[in-house]
Amino acid sequence: MPLLSLRNLSVSFDTASGPFKAVDGVDITVEPGEVLGIVGESGSGKSVAMLGLMGLLPPSATVTADEIAFEGRDMRQMSGRERRKIIGSEIAMIFQEPMSSLNPCFTVGFQIKEALKAHTDLDRKGRKDRAIELMNAVGIPEPERRLSAFPHQMSGGMSQRVMIAMATACRPKLLIADEPTTALDVTIQAQILDLLLDLQKERGMAMILITHDMGVIAETAERVVVQYAGQQVERQPVSTLFDAPHHPYTSALLAAIPERATERRLPTIPGVVPGQGDRPDGCLFNPRCDKADDKCRTVVPPRQPKSLGEALCHYPLNHPANVSAA
């Protein structure tokens, strides 16, 4: 049984100019202990889908799905109270902006202990000991002293470590990391990523890593979902994705990795992700795709078989037959 199973999850927002579909029928399966990467540009609905799962979207959002199951338990049928027992203890999440994700009015210790108070039976002393232990585990020096520090007294990297300590306080089975390193210095990014992977391995915890950095995906994930404009355009194991992307969008993302660039100028993908008003007919990627033809502009593309990365494309790249023929 998969740890998490989402089928046909959609999120739409009520806006002044009508509903806007930010996430359009995504499927996600996570096995225990596995690292799944979700990549895509800003605005492709990566975060929104996960926030929808966590129930963290504003009231203007509507989440629909054929299945939202955690360890086989249907989360759609749960009451708020039952959901909250899972959220924060069995499924935890960390966010992009660690500095603003911590409450400025409370000490770091209070915020970590609060998570323990909500989900464990530990007494006051037990919670304090556990908080120190957690801060140690995430590499915060002098944890006893840091317990009484306020968030504004900490750096971004330290704040993210606190967020990780808080999220892993109740030993979650699934950690959702929403661009956990985007707001940090490059040197700190690697440290935080290593920390996450160490914790993940040590505790056998599954992780969904949301990022727009293909390099991060290459180092961490086992399977990758590429998301564009709310749709999953490709799903592949990371081992084959980098050599044989099947969707033109994946291929373009890979070409834009500086380390892989072969020309003097770094290739870019012209245009931006379509928003509410400019969703094209046919394939959503067609206005930015250099291989698009009339069919792409009028007919919604089919889902290709597994051998083609389940790409949502009329003309998937790196066809196994072509590759072997070449």
Place this chain on the structure above:
Amino acid sequence: MQRFLLSRIAVLIPTFIGVSIVAFAFIRLLPGDPVQMLAGERVVSPERHAAIMHQLGFDRPLVMQYLSYLWGLLQGDFGTSIVTKRGVAGEFFTLFPATLELSLCAIVIAVALGVPAGVFAAVKRGSWFDQTVMGAALVGYSMPIFWWGLLLIILFSGVLQWTPVSGRISLLYYFPQATGFMLIDSLLSDQKGAFGSAVSHLILPSIVLATIPLAVIARQTRSAMLEVLGEDYVRTAKAKGLPRSRVVGVHALRNALIPVVTTIGLQVGVLMAGAILTESIFSWPGIGKWMVDSVFRRDYPVVQGGLLLIAMIIMFVNLAVDILYGVINPRVRAR
């Protein structure tokens, strides 16, 4: 913290001098003088008038009058009332508890109703509750105090006969002033019904005086709360699986209260201004009514000394709010 306090207190000195000048000048701008007002309908000969003015020292140049007033202030002398011949500071502190009791009661009502109303209006944004509260706040803020007070008197004192029209307590009760707070003194007196009488006298003026601060606090709480509810740390609190009451009541409210506390502090000035009208309507024997009466009598020393004392209290409360601000907002606390 010491440096912070010292710098705050240093700022008070020019404010103090400014207020003393305004208070001194303002009452002398009004036509008439204390002698004419005391004489009333009786005819006073110009010679007699000049003699009394000379006796009171009001015939000296204004600059000299101001300097001698300032000299007295520096020695802690706020002057002596022309009418009662009693010290201004003494009269002030006799009457101040009545105003303080009324103001405290009003601010308690304003905070106790305004903060929860603002929080619920923000949480249920756009609902009928939100719209009702914000509509009522606008009406409350816009309504002239004296008119609102009279309406309440007509309804509750006149038609329904639930509350007395004026004063602090029924004339049936007499007991010595212990604390100056009628609610406490009436309890200490052990006289049956005295406390109830004090409450029934206090309730209407408190509501009238609370109206504007209540409206301001409700609106300020709502907007602060709306802003805070969209913050990342509120999302973090939800992601911990905390119940909604804790997310809103602890994580969001604590941050939303920072601007609200400032607002509450600023309402002290509004309360003092409101107290002048409210006390006049309800014949509440506090410093507001005392100031109005003294203005009508052109009792120069009382008006200039009383205004200065009121200003000092407002300055002191604002200082206390600044300190409290540091307590609730760790980011401005001294490191």
